[in-house]
Structure formats: C-alpha cells, structure tokens
Amino acid sequence: MDRITLPERPDWREKARAVGFGFHEMYGEPYWVDDAAYTFSLAEIEDEIEAPSEALHELCMDLVAEVAESPALLSRMAIPEARHALIRDSWHAGDRHLYGRFDLAYDGLGHAKLLEYNADTPTSIFEAAFFQYNWMVDQTELGALPEGCDQFNMLQESLVEAFATFPPDRILHFSCWMANDEDRGTCTYLMDCAVQAGHEVDMLDIQAIGVDAQGRFVDTHERTIDRCFKLYPWEDMLREPFAQYLRPGVFIEPAWKSVLSNKAILPLLWERHEGHPNLLPAYFANDPRAERLADAVIKPVFSREGENVVLRRRGETVEESEGDYGDEPRVAQAYAPLFARAGMHAVLGSWMIGDRAAGLGMREDGSRITRNLSRFVPHVIVP
Known part of the structure; x- marks a missing residue:
C-alpha cells in the first residue's frame, strides 16, 4: 500500500459536471482528488480487504439475528422500545438489503481493523463505483498509470444485480433531502442503477412523503409508496412522528439495518468475538x-x-x-492508527453490495478524525 502523486487530468472538472458530479467540491473545499492515488497489490486487496470484509459482514448478520430477538439488546443500542417489533418483524420477513460500507483502518502491514459499519445511508458510492473507474481509464490512456492497472471495483454491476433481486412489480421510489447535492447525486446514481435493473422509478424529497387515511406512505401524486430507497437515517426515522406508520417491506435499507448502522455493534461484536484479527477492543463508555x-x-x-x-x-x-x-x-x-502520507490520514471504505464485498473507496483527512471535509482519492491495483 502506498500513496502516489501524478498529474491531474486537465479536463476532469468538466467531466465531473457532465456526469452530474457537481459535489466534486463541497463546503467551498475540494472533495475529489485527481492528482493522487492509493496503490495496492492484488494480494492486499484479496486477502486483507475483500475476504475480511465478507467475514465481518457474516459476523454482523449473526449479530442482527441475535439482537432482533432481544428487547434488552435493542434497548442497549438506544433503539426506541416502541419500534422493537418493527426491527424484529423486518428481520423475520427477510427484508432485502442493498449495500453498506465498512470503514477500515489499514496500513499495509497488519490486519485491517473495523472502525464502523455504515450500513444504512452510506454516501460516496457514485465516486467509488463510477468516477474513479473513469479516472483510471483516462490516466492509463494518458500514460500517467502503467498498462495493466486495475481497481477493486465491481460496484456498478453488483448494484444493478442487487436491484434486480427486488421485483419490478411497483414503482421504486427514491427519496433524500434534495437540497443536499451529495445526497441528491447519490440517489440519482442509484436510481440509474435501478433503471438498468428494469425498475420504474421516481424521486421525491424526503420531506414531501405523506401519509394517507389508511396509514400508507404516499408521494406528491397521492400514489402509494410500496417500496422506497431512502437516504435518511433509521435512527431519525424511528423517532419521527410518522414512525407509527412504519412497517416491514417498504424501505430500503430495511428496518433491521438500524442495528448495523449503530456503533453499539462495536462492543457487542468484541464481546462475542474477542481477539478477532479484524476487530478492535471496544466497550460501552460506562x-x-x-x-x-x-x-x-x-x-x-x-x-x-x-x-x-x-x-x-x-x-x-x-x-x-x-x-x-x-x-x-x-x-x-x-485506537488504530490510519495510513498516513503527505500529512493526510486515510480510511478505507470497503463496500458490501448485498452480502458480497464489491469495491473500495478511499477517503483522507488532515485530521485523524475523518469528517465532512474529507477528500475522496482514487485507488489502483498495481501489476
């Protein structure tokens, strides 16, 4: 693993705007980095990122099966008691899930360590799946990267396959806070993947979702929302006034994902798998x-x-x-130290599509705490 610099593509900003990547700058700061990359060997990707991610996901799914049946554990995770049945029923119903992102600490020397699981509303999927692949193709054609470079990136085809597992028997709504460029861009990209999978789609602002007289969610045309991808956190949804109308089978990610998007999984996983090479010691603060x-x-x-x-x-x-x-x-x-170069600290985002590890996205920050001003840097597997 290393961080390299190379000339940026002269027209990358125009290319970003052309594909709707308007949030390549956020909060007045650059977000996409075009003149650097993180490099990996194929063995590092396969043995230290891909395989451990799938192993961690299995541990997490086992944990959901346990927590969903335990009011005590659900309460320990600060999930409102009135919503416990929703979590349990969503899990029992086998509600399909779509994607998630493990944030890992890895420096190329030891085992990757789980920092958290963004299992509910992870962003940066567009840049990981689409824009960094185009970057690699362009930089190879420009001679800045050697022939034979690759990426750990099966994201787009995996997303299309995952959306194809949802029956195309009703409108698939997409909803987010539309005023946020990153959220809207993420939803737009995922909606395009759903169209490729054969779905009829529509997008609306999360604040525009209504409830009809029968307690069903409806869109601005009074059409029933029977299936909806929402880029809105479950921990907030469970506490909204409309939470009484939530039921299994409507939202993607499903209600049981509220367990995995909760950092309380960290001490629970350590309690059950102490010493696991990809886990860090973790405890509830009290x-x-x-x-x-x-x-x-x-x-x-x-x-x-x-x-x-x-x-x-x-x-x-x-x-x-x-x-x-x-x-x-x-x-x-x-504490697990992050990979550090050029004054930047890098977090690996290992993407799970369904139950399969399917890609990698790198974010770096001048702080050891990765925040909203972190930057996305492409990666390559060097031959």
Missing part, C-alpha cells in the same frame, strides 16, 4: 474496561461525519470534534 483503554476513540452510537468524536492517547484527549450528537450514549474503541 463499562469500567473502557477507562483502561489508554489509546481510545470515543464515539456516540449514532454519530455521522465524525461529529462529537474524541481521540484519547495515553489517557489524554489529543483531538476532539464538535457536532450535534453530544447527548447520545457512547462507545469506546481502541
């Missing part, structure tokens, strides 16, 4: 063992974009982020 982690990362169970995260080294706080999750339950996870 567990006395959490205080004995000299080097630790303290995270709210529902934190997003690296908000309200505390990095502690030798018992002292060395880095801390602000945010909106300060009042939530927390977990403490042993």
Whole structure:
C-alpha cells in the first residue's frame, strides 16, 4: 500500500459536471482528488480487504439475528422500545438489503481493523463505483498509470444485480433531502442503477412523503409508496412522528439495518468475538474496561461525519470534534492508527453490495478524525 502523486487530468472538472458530479467540491473545499492515488497489490486487496470484509459482514448478520430477538439488546443500542417489533418483524420477513460500507483502518502491514459499519445511508458510492473507474481509464490512456492497472471495483454491476433481486412489480421510489447535492447525486446514481435493473422509478424529497387515511406512505401524486430507497437515517426515522406508520417491506435499507448502522455493534461484536484479527477492543463508555483503554476513540452510537468524536492517547484527549450528537450514549474503541502520507490520514471504505464485498473507496483527512471535509482519492491495483 502506498500513496502516489501524478498529474491531474486537465479536463476532469468538466467531466465531473457532465456526469452530474457537481459535489466534486463541497463546503467551498475540494472533495475529489485527481492528482493522487492509493496503490495496492492484488494480494492486499484479496486477502486483507475483500475476504475480511465478507467475514465481518457474516459476523454482523449473526449479530442482527441475535439482537432482533432481544428487547434488552435493542434497548442497549438506544433503539426506541416502541419500534422493537418493527426491527424484529423486518428481520423475520427477510427484508432485502442493498449495500453498506465498512470503514477500515489499514496500513499495509497488519490486519485491517473495523472502525464502523455504515450500513444504512452510506454516501460516496457514485465516486467509488463510477468516477474513479473513469479516472483510471483516462490516466492509463494518458500514460500517467502503467498498462495493466486495475481497481477493486465491481460496484456498478453488483448494484444493478442487487436491484434486480427486488421485483419490478411497483414503482421504486427514491427519496433524500434534495437540497443536499451529495445526497441528491447519490440517489440519482442509484436510481440509474435501478433503471438498468428494469425498475420504474421516481424521486421525491424526503420531506414531501405523506401519509394517507389508511396509514400508507404516499408521494406528491397521492400514489402509494410500496417500496422506497431512502437516504435518511433509521435512527431519525424511528423517532419521527410518522414512525407509527412504519412497517416491514417498504424501505430500503430495511428496518433491521438500524442495528448495523449503530456503533453499539462495536462492543457487542468484541464481546462475542474477542481477539478477532479484524476487530478492535471496544466497550460501552460506562463499562469500567473502557477507562483502561489508554489509546481510545470515543464515539456516540449514532454519530455521522465524525461529529462529537474524541481521540484519547495515553489517557489524554489529543483531538476532539464538535457536532450535534453530544447527548447520545457512547462507545469506546481502541485506537488504530490510519495510513498516513503527505500529512493526510486515510480510511478505507470497503463496500458490501448485498452480502458480497464489491469495491473500495478511499477517503483522507488532515485530521485523524475523518469528517465532512474529507477528500475522496482514487485507488489502483498495481501489476
């Protein structure tokens, strides 16, 4: 594993705009990095990223099967008691899931370590599946990359296959907060994959979803929403006034994914698989063992974009982020150093499509806490 620099494509911004990648800059800062790449050997991809990701996913699915049956564990994960039956019924119904992203710490030397599982509303799928592949093709044609380079990237074809497992017997709605460029771009890309899989689709703002007299969700045309991909977190949906109308089989990701998108899985996984090479010691913050982690990362169970995260080294706080999750339950996870080059710290995003590891996306940040200003950097497998 290494980080290399190379000339950026002279027309990459025009290419980004042409394919709807308007969020290549966000918050006034560059998001896409065109003049650098992370390099891997094929063995690193297959043995240290792909295979461990699938093994971790199996552990996670076993955990859902246990948690869904346990009111005590659901409560421990801060899932509202009134929604416990929804989680259980969604799991029993076998509600299909679509995708998720493991965030891993890996430096090319030891085992990849699970930091968290973005199993509900992960973004960066468009840039991982589509734009970084085009980057590799262009850079190879320009001579900046040697012939024979490849990527761990089966994402687009895997997404189309995954959408094809959902029967095309009704409109497949897509919903997000449309004012957010990244969320809208992510939904637009996934909607295109669904069209390739044979679905009739429609998109609407998450705030425009209504409820009819029969308690069914409806769109702005008063059509029943029978199946909907939503880029809106389950932890929020479960607490909305409309939560009483939620039922299995409607939303993608399914309600049982609320278990896996919860950072409380970290201590629960460690409790069940202590010593696993791809897990880090982790405990609930009120567990006395959490205080004995000299080097630790303290995270709210529902934190997003690296908000309200505390990095502690030798018992002292060395880095801390602000945010909106300060009042939530927390977990403490042993600190794992990220791959660092050129003053940047890299997190590996290993994508699961269905139950299969299907691709890699790299994000880097000047901070050791990956936040909303992190940058996406393409990767290549070098021959």
